[in-house]
Amino acid sequence: MFCEQCEQTASGNGCHQWGACGKSPQLNAVQDLLVYCLRGLAPVVIKARQLGISTHDEDVFTCESLFATMTNVNFDRKRFTKYVRDCIEKRDNLKAKVKEASPEPVKWTRVSGYHPDFNESLVEQGQDLALGFISESARDVDIFSLKLTVLYGIKGAASYTFHAQELGQEDEQVYEFIQEALDALNHQDFTLDDWVNLALKVGEINLRAMELLDAGHTNTYGHPTPTPVPLNPRKGKAILVSGHDIRQLEAILKQTADKGITVYTHGELLPAHGYPLLKQNYPHLYGHYGTAWQNQTKEFAKFPGAIIVTTNCLMPPHETYDEKLFTIGPVGFAGINYIPAEEGNIPNFSPAIQQSLDMPGFVEEQPPRQVMAGFARNAVLNVADQVIDGVKQGKIRHFFLVGGCDGAKPERNYYTEFVEKVPEDCIVLTLACGKFRFFDQQLGEIGSLPRLMDVGQCNDAYSAIQIALGLAKAFDMDVNQLPLSMILSWYEQKAVAVLLTLLYLGIKDIRLGPTLPAFISPNVFKLLSEKYQLKAITTPDEDLAACLG
Ligand code: FSO
Ligand code: SF4
Structure with a gap:
C-alpha cells in the first residue's frame, strides 16, 4: 500500500505496511480503486454538463465518496465496494444519456471505460491501479507532489461541499471544479505551473465551499454568539454526538426531545453551542464532553450513553465501547452499528436513543466547569x-x-x-x-x-x-x-x-x-x-x- 495523505503517515514518508490510522492495505486498495473510478466518472460528468444534462446526483455522490476516503472517516471495505459499484453504474447511466444527447459520438478515454471485475478481488485490482499512479512519481516527483496536493485538497473541499448541500447551499461552479480537478489527475501533459495554478484554484473553490457552509449554518441556526458551554456533565441519561455535522446534530436533538436525554457534543461539534437557534430550540443540548479525536478511545469508553459519530475523526474502536457506538453518513467501521439515512437524508436514530435509555447515564453531579464558544x-x-x-x-x-x-x-x-x-x-x-x-x-x-x-x-x-x-x-x-x-x-x-x-x-x-x-x-x-x-x-x-x- 501507499498512502501519505495525513500528517501521521508512517515515518513521515508514507504508510506502506499498514496505516498508522488503522487503515488496512486491503481497505486502502479499494479506496484507491474508488478514486480511480471517480476519475473515470469525472469526464462523463463534464461532458454531460456541457450538454445541459443534470449531474447533481453524480456531483453529490462524488463529494460523499471523496469524503469517505479521507483520513479517519470510513474503515468499512464493504461500503467502499458499494461506492465503487454505484460509481460505475452512475457513470454508465450518464454515458447513455450523453450518447442520446450528443450530436456526435463521444470517444471516452481508458479511465472512463474501466470496469472492475466484481467477481474477482477488488483489492488486487485497486493495488494494480495504485501502482500505475505511484509510478508517476518516478517521472517527476514535483508534479506528483502537486497532483497529490490537488487530490487531497479536493477531498477536503468535497467534504465541506457535502455538508453545505445538506443545508441547502450549493454552487454549480464548486461541483464543476471538483470534477475538473479529478479529470486533471488523468492528464500527463500538465506542466508544473499548471499544477501550481490548479492547487491554488482548489484553495479558491474551497473558500467558496466554506462560504456556502457558513451560509448554511448561519442562515439555519443564526450567527454564533459568545456562549458558555458546561464541561461538567449533569445527572441523567446521555447521548454524545461527535464529528462536524451540525445538521445531523440537530436531527438528533429533534429525535431526543422529550425523551429525558441530555445531548453532549464531542470534538469538532463544540462550536454548535454558539448557534442561537440550536440553543433556543433544544434546551437539552447541554454541554461538551471530552477533547480532541485522538483521545476518543479513552473518552468514549467512559461515556455512559450512546455515541454517534457524524464525520471524522473516527478511530478504530475499542471493544469495550463498540456496542454503544453508532456511525452515520460517509462514516463507517466494519462490525460497528451503522444507521442509514432515510427521508431527507436523515437517519432514524432510534437504535442509538434506545441504547442511551438502556444505559445508566451520568449518576453523579460534578463541580461546574465551562468554556466559551461562539466567537465567529x-x-x-x-x-x-x-x-x-x-x-x-x-x-x-x-x-x-x-x-x-x-x-x-x-x-x-x-x-x-x-x-x-x-x-x-x-x-x-x-x-x-x-x-x-x-x-x-x-x-x-x-x-x-x-x-x-x-x-x-x-x-x-x-x-x-x-x-x-x-x-x-x-x-x-x-x-x-x-x-x-x-x-x-x-x-x-x-x-x-x-x-x-x-x-x-x-x-x-x-x-x-x-x-x-x-x-x-x-x-x-x-x-x-x-x-x-x-x-x-x-x-x-x-x-x-x-x-x-
Ligand atoms: Fe479535527 Fe479530525 Fe476538523 Fe479534521 S476532528 S482533524 S482537520 O477531521 O476536520 O479539525
Ligand atoms: Fe497513513 Fe492512514 Fe494517514 Fe493514509 S490516512 S497516511 S494510511 S495514517
Whole structure:
C-alpha cells in the first residue's frame, strides 16, 4: 500500500505496511480503486454538463465518496465496494444519456471505460491501479507532489461541499471544479505551473465551499454568539454526538426531545453551542464532553450513553465501547452499528436513543466547569471598534491565530506551550480540534475582550478569514500588514484544503506544523516558502520572537 495523505503517515514518508490510522492495505486498495473510478466518472460528468444534462446526483455522490476516503472517516471495505459499484453504474447511466444527447459520438478515454471485475478481488485490482499512479512519481516527483496536493485538497473541499448541500447551499461552479480537478489527475501533459495554478484554484473553490457552509449554518441556526458551554456533565441519561455535522446534530436533538436525554457534543461539534437557534430550540443540548479525536478511545469508553459519530475523526474502536457506538453518513467501521439515512437524508436514530435509555447515564453531579464558544466573524467584527481602539492605544500588541487539527504526536505540545507563552497584551484566536490542547485555559481579558476566542470548527476558517479581512479593512491596510500571525497545525485533508485557501488569498508567513506534509516535495516546499514565506514551526520561543519582532 501507499498512502501519505495525513500528517501521521508512517515515518513521515508514507504508510506502506499498514496505516498508522488503522487503515488496512486491503481497505486502502479499494479506496484507491474508488478514486480511480471517480476519475473515470469525472469526464462523463463534464461532458454531460456541457450538454445541459443534470449531474447533481453524480456531483453529490462524488463529494460523499471523496469524503469517505479521507483520513479517519470510513474503515468499512464493504461500503467502499458499494461506492465503487454505484460509481460505475452512475457513470454508465450518464454515458447513455450523453450518447442520446450528443450530436456526435463521444470517444471516452481508458479511465472512463474501466470496469472492475466484481467477481474477482477488488483489492488486487485497486493495488494494480495504485501502482500505475505511484509510478508517476518516478517521472517527476514535483508534479506528483502537486497532483497529490490537488487530490487531497479536493477531498477536503468535497467534504465541506457535502455538508453545505445538506443545508441547502450549493454552487454549480464548486461541483464543476471538483470534477475538473479529478479529470486533471488523468492528464500527463500538465506542466508544473499548471499544477501550481490548479492547487491554488482548489484553495479558491474551497473558500467558496466554506462560504456556502457558513451560509448554511448561519442562515439555519443564526450567527454564533459568545456562549458558555458546561464541561461538567449533569445527572441523567446521555447521548454524545461527535464529528462536524451540525445538521445531523440537530436531527438528533429533534429525535431526543422529550425523551429525558441530555445531548453532549464531542470534538469538532463544540462550536454548535454558539448557534442561537440550536440553543433556543433544544434546551437539552447541554454541554461538551471530552477533547480532541485522538483521545476518543479513552473518552468514549467512559461515556455512559450512546455515541454517534457524524464525520471524522473516527478511530478504530475499542471493544469495550463498540456496542454503544453508532456511525452515520460517509462514516463507517466494519462490525460497528451503522444507521442509514432515510427521508431527507436523515437517519432514524432510534437504535442509538434506545441504547442511551438502556444505559445508566451520568449518576453523579460534578463541580461546574465551562468554556466559551461562539466567537465567529459576526461576534468579533461587532466589537471591531474595541479591537481597533485596543490596538491604537497599544493595549493589544498582536493577534495569533493558533488553529488547525490535533493529533497524537508529542511535538504537538508546541501549540500548548505557544499559547501559554503568548504575552499578556496579545489575543489568541483559535479554531478546529487543535484548540483542545488549551481551550480551557483562563487567559483573562484585555479590556472587555477575552484573550482566547474560539472561532469554531476547521471550516470556520472562513469566519477567521472574514475577521482578518474585516480588520484589514478597518485598519485600511493589507491583510499581511496586520499585527496577526497564523500558527497552524494540520492533520488531514480538510486542513490541506484550508491551507490552499490561505495561499490562494495571498496570506504570507504562515507557520505550519507539527511536521510538513510528506506529500510536499522539497522543491514544491521551496516554491511555497519563496512565494508565500510558508514555514515550518520551530520552537514556541523562537516563533513568538519572530512574530513579535
Ligand atoms: Fe479535527 Fe479530525 Fe476538523 Fe479534521 S476532528 S482533524 S482537520 O477531521 O476536520 O479539525
Ligand atoms: Fe497513513 Fe494517514 Fe493514509 Fe492512514 S490516512 S494510511 S495514517 S497516511
